Amino acid sequence: MRIFLLVLMTSLIGTSFSQGILEVRVMDEKDNPIEYANVRLLDKSDSSVVIGGYTLSSGRVTIESIPYGDFIGEITFFGYQNYYINNISFSKSDKKINLNEIQMSKLKNQNFEEVVIEGKTPLMESSIDKRTYNVGEDMTTMGGGLTELLNNIPSVEVDNDGNVSLRGNGSVTILIDGRPSAMSSGDGALEGIPASAIERIELVTNPSAKYDPDGTAGIINIVLKKKKLRGINLNVDLTAASEKLFGGNVGFNARTEKVNFYANYSFRYREGYRNNFNERTSLINDTTVFLEQNRLGTDFRRSHTVKVGSDFFISDRQVIGISASGTYNDRIRRGDQVNYESFNGDLNKYWERDMYDPRNRQSIDLNADYKLDFKEEKGNLIIAFTQSIGDELSIGEFEEYYYNPDGTPLDNPYQFQNQERTEYENTFTASADLIRNVSDKIRIDAGLKAIISEDIESNYLEYYDSISDMIVPDPNVNNELSFTQEIYSAYGIFGHQLADRFKYQVGVRLEQAFSEPRLINTNESFENNYFSLFPSAHVVYGDKKMGEIFLSYSRRINRPRAHELNPFPTYSDPLNLRQGNPALSPEYINSYELGYEKIWPKLSLTSSIYFKETVDRIQRIRQFYDDGRSVTTYANVDESYDLGVELIGTYSPFDWWKNMISINAFESRLAANINE
The missing domain is CATH 2.170.130.10 (TonB-dependent receptor, plug domain)
Structure with a gap:
């Protein structure tokens, strides 16, 4: 077992950037915390709402980004008398106010017949x-x-x-x-x-x-979705549409002061179509080969998704959560494909291909986490563990019938293929994340993480041999690949607000990776271990009134996946094959982004310019052969550059009417010197 010692950096993420900060804890008459109490600051001149927030399960709330000025505090909760605090003032000398605990009193002699609660969530x-x-x-x-x-x-x-x-x-x-x-x-x-x-x-x-x-x-x-409302809550949604599309969702939770249990189940059923049309022209010596492929078929899908869990509130500042999420889905694709092959404009032959392609996938995630909130809103510590398991079975049955241009069968008119592919994934993740608010202007985050994964892919294909008149396995395709990977990392980020309108955060992540794809059939191994540094920086200038300008940089990585490493070919069409490259290396990316965002009461606008430089880019390569086959594989190329512009606008003229428009334009340039 490999042991990797991580050095925890002390420069880290995000920050609580604000002008003024208000802290308060809301309790009932029995000193129990009140969750979802509405705490608002009203302008002292006209009582208009300036800013607000809702209390957590601990009864605490922290409201940030409060402009300087004089306010009236208002605390409301259904069934309780409104609570007001006069003369709350924020200035450069008084930026942080803690109201400590406030006790609310229940309303007396009130009859409540019906209550309708409405809320708006921004798109x-x-x-x-x-x-x-x-x-x-x-x-x-x-x-x-x-x-x-x-x-x-x-x-x-x-x-x-x-x-x-x-x-x-x-x-x-x-x-x-x-x-x-x-x-x-x-x-x-x-x-x-x-x-x-x-x-x-x-x-x-x-x-x-x-x-x-x-x-x-x-x-x-x-x-x-995960419900957290107090009491017992149940909601049911059913949907139906034309073309045999059905769905449903059931959500439930029961919450007391110490425990919250929740469950959510979703179902989906759909019958659709999958039609493909493809044309390909190739020049082989002095012959122009034209291939036309027309496929008509159906696509059936059915899925179930479940999430069940519980939160245990050990104290006002400590929570333990456990949950399980899972999916089970079926997909069946059927189709008839007609292929026409022509040489220099004259039809050489054509053939029909009947396809039956069912597949089944199931997966489950098991999660456990612990959260500790520090006193006086100084940050928190989160420790989490996840075990994720999934497997997939894919079967392909293919029959082909070959004909001469005049419609008569060829000498060997029949071909049959039966393919079975399985994939098994097992990933364990453990992480610890610390957030520490040093002051109202400085925040430090740090974390450790370990990801240990195994991916096993197997492929078995058999075909009809016209000479022996038997179904025989194909040794050139049948294989099994085991891909194990261990990634250990540590990160740190430092965030600071230098002025009212200027904030930044800088950080770095250290990572050691051990990866080993292994071909079980041939007992070949391709070990690849590497250490990487991933710096990042984010700068924001502005406020909600003038809008915000943001600038960011990060270094990233794209690791080869199991199917990109497997050298054995797979296909559902014998003229279009796919195979991986076990010699692939990770690609590294330097990413830059500059943007502006402005939000009005009913309108928002976000625009950005982004640039990415990729070194050792993993590129899909398609090669053509004289016998008409094409093989898609992967290779590292020298580098690539991506430059783009993005524009996003939202407009909500009414609460029930939301509109969104987005434009994304980009250009990519690739240096295609392939590393063998």
């Missing part, structure tokens, strides 16, 4: 290093899957095969509840998560050193 929220899209109530994706939901997020695209790209770059790290997960990996895994199970989606295009450095384009974090 998009921004912080110093990420954007959050609150998609829990997005009616446009009701009944759909996560892939439809992602296609509604600005600059995110999902193709027909479920591949996700961000700003035109497919190297994206997908997290579930902030952690690597088998629920987000594998073919069709994201499609299997219903949109009804999603609470919000977080985009981190230029992550700080606190985040794992994987992903050229950045990080997409999928946050599943």
Whole structure:
């Protein structure tokens, strides 16, 4: 077992940048904390609301970014008398006020017949290093899957095969509840998560050193729903649409002062179509070869997603949480493909290919975490453990019938292939994250993390041999790959507000990686161990009135995946093969971004310019052969440059009407000297 000693850096993340800070703890008459009490500051001249917040389970709330001036404090909670505090003043000499504990009294002799509580959640929220899209109530994706939901997020695209790209770059790290997960990996895994199970989606295009450095384009974090309301709560959603699309979601939680139990189940059923049309022209010696492929087929999908967990409130400042999340999804694709091959414009032959492609995937995540909030809102410590397991079975049955141009069968008119692919993933993650507010202007974060993973892929193919008239295995394709990887890291970030409108954070992440892909059939091993430094920096100038200008830099990495390393070919079409390259090295990215954001009451505008320099870029290479086959593989190229512009606007003329428009334009340049 490898042992790696991590040196914890003392320069670290995020910061609590503000002008004034108000702290208070709200209690009831029995000295029990009141959660979700509304604490607001009212302008003393006209009693208009300036800023506010809600108390946590401990009854505490900290309100930051308070402008200097004179205010009236107002605390409200349903069933209790309103509480007011006069003469609250913030200035350069009085920036932080602690009201300590405030006791609220219940209303007496009141009859409550019906209460309607309404709240508005902004469609998009921004912080110093990420954007959050609150998609829990997005009616446009009701009944759909996560892939439809992602296609509604600005600059995110999902193709027909479920591949996700961000700003035109497919190297994206997908997290579930902030952690690597088998629920987000594998073919069709994201499609299997219903949109009804999603609470919000977080985009981190230029992550700080606190985040794992994987992903050229950045990080997409999928946050599943988890109810936290007091008492017993139940909600049920059912959806149906044309073309046989059905879905449902059931959410439940029961919470007392010491325990919160929650459960969420989502189901999705869909019958669709999968049609592909492809044309390819190749020049082989003096012959022009034209291949036309037309595929018509069906695509059936069914999925179940479950999340169950409990939070145990040991004290006002300590919480232990355990949870389990899982998915189970089926996908069956059927199709008939007609292929036409022509030489110099004359039809040479054509053939029909019947395909039956069922696959099944199941995964489970087991999580445990502990959170300690320090006294006087000085920060917190979070320790978390995750075990993520997933497996997938994919079967492909293919039959081909070959004909001459006049429709008569060829000499060997029939071919048969049966392919079975399995994939098993097992990832263990342990982390410790510390946040320490040194003062109201300085914050330090530090953390340790270990990720230990194993990925086993196997492929078995058999075909009809016309000479022996038997079904025989294909030794050129059948293989098994074991890919083990251990990553140990430590990070530190320092954040500081130099002035009212100027704040920055700088950090670095140290990482040691041990990776070993091994071909079990041939007993070949390709060990690759490497140490990396990942610095980051974020600067913000401005405020909510004038808007904010932000500038950021980060260094990132894109590691080869198991299928990119496996040298044995796989295919569902014998003319279009895929195979990996075990000699691939990681690619490193220097990412820069400059942007501006302004928020009005009903309108927001976010614009940014980004530039990425990639060294040893992993590039998909397609090679063509004289027999008509094409092979797609991977190679490291010298470097590439990406320059882009992004514009996002939101407009909500009414509470029930939200509009969003986004534009993303980019240019990529690639130096294609391939490293053998």
